[in-house]
Amino acid sequence: MLELDLSQYTKPEIDLIKKALASLKPPEKITVVDWVNKYGVLPFGAEPGPYSTNRAKYVEGILFEATNPRIEQLVIRKSAQTGITTALLQHFLYSIDCDPGPGLYVMPTEGGARDIIRERLDPLLMETKKIQDKLFFDPPQPKDNTRRKKKQSSDTLLFKRFRGGQLNISGTNSPSNLASRFIRYLWLDEVDKFAESAKESGDPANLAIKRTQTFKNRKIFWCSTPTVKGLSRITKAFEESDQRYYKVPCRHCGEFQVMEFENINYINDDPATAHYACLKCGSVWSDLERWDSVLKGYWEPTKETKRIAGFQLNELMSSWATIERIVTDYLVAVKGGPELMRTFTNETLGLPFNENIEETPINDLFDRKEDFDSQSIPNDVVYLVLGTDTQDHSLHSTLVGFGQNQETYVLDHFIIQGSPGEDETFDELEKIRTAKYRKQNGELMSIAVHCQDSAGHFTEQCYRWSAKTLKSGYKSYAVKSIPGNRPIFPRTPSRSAKYKGLTFYSMGSDTTKQMTFDRIKIKDVGKCYIHFGKNLSLEYFQELTNEYPKYTFDKRGKMVKVWIQRGKNEAFDCLGLCWASLYAHLSHYQQACSGTITPVQAVRKSSYLEKMRETA
C-alpha cells in the first residue's frame, strides 16, 4: 500500500488530495433502496431525520426500476401526499454517488423550479454526507449569507455540477434551457401543468426528450398529478406504459387487492364512520392496518410493454392520509360541484377527471316533450319565472315553472322579432311578462321574477325598462353576465357608470351555464329534472345544446374552464336567466313550495331587501 507523506503539504492541499483520492474509489456496490435507506436524509418537512422507504413502501418498486437497465422511462401518475418527489430526489442523490450523468429537471415554471431547489434540493445536497466529496460547489449554508452569495455567483441556482455530470433545472417557459445540452437523466415533474408549447418551439416535454436520444442508457421520469381526460399528458404516457397497480394483502383473508375509493364505506354521510373494507371478505381495516398492508404490497403490471414502467398511486396508499379525511374531502366535493370533484379526482384518487361533456343527443331531449304548455301548466308548479336574452333584432324569452325541489317545467319559448331599440318590442315583452298563465286545474298564475340579459347594443334600453317595471312593484331585473366564481344572483345591484342612476345585477354566468349543462343531463324525474313542454321546436333543443364546457390552459399555464359555443345558443342563455330569476328570491320560491305564500303573493310581495334594491 502506497504511503503518502503529507507533512510537506498545507491543510487546504491535504483536503484536496484526500478528495481526489476519495473520488478514485469505485462506487459502492449497493442497491438504490439500500443506498437511500443508509445515506438518505430528510432535512425538510414535518419529520426531519433519516430517510426511510418504510414511510412509503411503494417507492421501493419505483426506485428499483429507476436503476433497472432494461427500463428506459418511468411514468408516475399520482395523487397528492405520496412522497414521490422526495423519493425521486433521493434517487438523484444516489445517481450522483453511484451512476452520475448529465441531467435535466423540468418544472412547469421557472419560479416553481426555484422553489423546489431552495426548499428541497439544496437542503438535501447540503445534508447528505455521502455525496459531499462529489459536489463541485459549496452547498448553500442558510445561516451564512456571504457563502451563499459566493456560491450563487459562481454556480447559478439552476445549475449544479458534480463529478461525472451536472444538473440543469428549467421551467417549460425557457425553451433555450430545454434544448441546450445532451442529457442522460430527464425528470419531467408535474407534466400536466406544463405549458402547451415552450414559446414557439413546440411541446416542452418532446423538446427535452429529444436531448436524451444520444444516450442508450437514458432514463426519463414522467411524474404528475393528472388533470382532465383528453388533456392529461401523464395519462397519455401512463397508457403507453405497463400500467402497474399496487396490490396489498388483507390481514384477515390474505387476498391481495388494489385499494380503491369504491371499497370505502360510511354511514349517513358521516366521515367519522368511514372505513376501508376488504374487497373479498369485507372485513374492516383501520388506518393502522391499512398502512401495515402497504408495507407488504407489490406492484403488478396490467399491460405488456418492454421499456416503459407505469405506476398509479392514490391517497389510499399514503400513510399521510386517513380514510376519514379522504371521505370528508369527497363529501365536500359532492356538494361543491364539478370543479371540486375534479380536484378530488386528481388530488386524492390520482386519476384524470372525466367531465361528462359528451353531448346529450337533441333527439333524446326532443322525444322527452310532454303534454303541457303555458295554458295547461302541470298542477305541481308553484312558481313562474321568465328569462329573456337580448339580441340585436329580437328578444328571446323562456317561461319556466318550478315544482318542489326545483323540478323544472319549460312551458314555452317566445321569440319577439324587432329591435330592442323600438318601444314596440318591449311592449310585446311586457304583454308576455304580465299575462296570466293557467294551470291544468284552472288556477291562474303570474310570473314572479323576470331577468333580462342587458349585454349587447341595447343596454340602456334594458336598464330603463327594468327601472320602470321595478318602480311599478314587479321584479324584473336587468342582469349582466360575469364569468368566474361568483353567486348566481348578487345580494345588491350595481350602479351603471355609463348610464347614471340606472342599476343592473351581476349574474354568475359560469354557475348558471354549468347548472343548465348539468341539469339537462339528469335522467331521473324528480329533483332538478327538466320537463319540456309540447310547443318547443327542434330549433329550441338545438340552441339548448349548443354550448358546452372545455378545459384548456391559459397563457400562464393555469388550467381554466371555458365555454364553447357552436351556434345559436339563445335557449341555453334563457334557461340560465331563469335560474338567476329563481335564485334572485329563493326564499319566496321556498315559501311558495311550503304553501306559506300563494303564487300571487310571490309576484308582488315586497320585502325589505327589495326596497333596498329598488332604492339603491
Ligand SMILES: [Zn+2]
Ligand atoms: Zn379480506
